[in-house]
Amino acid sequence: AQKITQTQPGMFVQEKEAVTLDCTYDTSDQSYGLFWYKQPSSGEMIFLIYQGSYDEQNATEGRYSLNFQKARKSANLVISASQLGDSAMYFCACLGTGRRALTFGSGTRLQVQP
């Protein structure tokens, strides 16, 4: 079984500042992947970044980085230099070898203020 917990229902950040969105996970799988998706107000789900459980380095994709702390079972998303267009819902998700579909957290709504 897998469970994803996102404890921040909403976050505010000033434009150009960095922000961290929290995600903790619980899985019985030895090997798993952690994903972050962005859902803007237009509704589509956009893949942002992936971290494998055996990856030694934290994943980075442009302004997105994933702060992966395996012992703490956390996979926080860091967005650097926030832009107004980053305002959206952000979902953390997990995929394990024993399960073939993503398990999502409840999401965090990020609002970037000018």
Next chain:
Amino acid sequence: DTAVSQTPKYLVTQMGNDKSIKCEQNLGHDTMYWYKQDSKKFLKIMFSYNNKELIINETVPNRFSPKSPDKAHLNLHINSLELGDSAVYFCASSQGAGLLAKNIQYFGAGTRLSVL
């Protein structure tokens, strides 16, 4: 070209009707999914097909029936629609099933279903 496209984007219908949502992917992926996002934004898997074979069938009422005519298409048919079926339905696809390297799932834009 949109990688994962679903139609229609909006669907408004009366209780008791039957409706279908279509999904097509042009990524050459082997696996397709249907997820449901409820009014609280919670996303949950409904079905998954790998090479036209059903591999995930979560606890979903049997009024919901997926159909995969080929690996590029996965349609969702819903019979006898109920008020509680109102949600956003997302189609997604991935290269394979399960954790294969980074088996990223790419989503369509969603279909907002409103049952009146």
